[in-house]
Amino acid sequence: MITFYKVIVFIHIFSAIIGMGPGFILTTVVKSGNTMTELRHSYRLRHKLHIYVMVGGTLLLVTGLIMGFLNPSLFRMGWYIVSLVLFLVALASGPLLLSPRSKPVKALLESHKGDEIPEEYWRLSKALFRTEYVANVIFIIIITLMILKPF
Template identity: 50%
Template sequence: MMTFYNILILIHIISAIIGIGPGFVLTTIVKHAHTMTDIRFAFTVKRRLHHFIQVGGALLLLSGLLLGVITPSLFQQGWYLTSLVLYLLVLILGATLLRKISAPIRQMLADQTLTETPAYYHELRNRLLRVEYAVNALLLVIILLMVLKPF
């Protein structure tokens, strides 16, 4: 029989898969889109998957905090606090820098008269990918902290 704590851990793990997993794939989809048709499709897929990332990410944060409330000693563990701070940093980067960088790309995609990829798109895409790679690296560190609990 599973305890409430075990159920929360299961929810936390599933939330991590749903909330973090797609982010590692989205960069590849966008990176390999070159024509305007492909780019529009890539960003449509990205937007649709982002809903899963938002729900999974919110549930991930909520379940992680609930685990800490149930077991207050977690708030004294370095790996837990570091993971929490890094995750909050990821959320801030998503809400600020990633949104700011992707705004001109969204404007470009909204222009249905564009049939050829504008030259400036590649610079914007590369900036976006660099930040997304950094976010993915932070998420990988968080996963390693959760699994290894090194301190």
């Protein structure tokens, strides 16, 4: 018999695939652009993929907390607490770090005339991508903690 808890675990795992999978390639998608036309298209694709990241990430947080409330002993497990804290840190990095770095890139994509990629884009995107890489490392740590449950 399938229990409610198992259904939540199932949703949690699929949310990780749906939310984190595309999140790991967001930077790669836009790095493939060699002209402004290609970059604009890449950023539109990135935006569509980001919707999956947001939906999956929200479901991850909700199902993770539901599992904790259904099994309160999780709140005494180090791997669970560290994963939750890291997830909240990564979640907060969106509006606090990623958004301020992505807004100038978006503005440049909208305002730049011509198909040549300006040097300013490379400077702006480098700062954005570096922040995204840090978030990806956090998510890799979370996934590792979820799998290994080391403490």
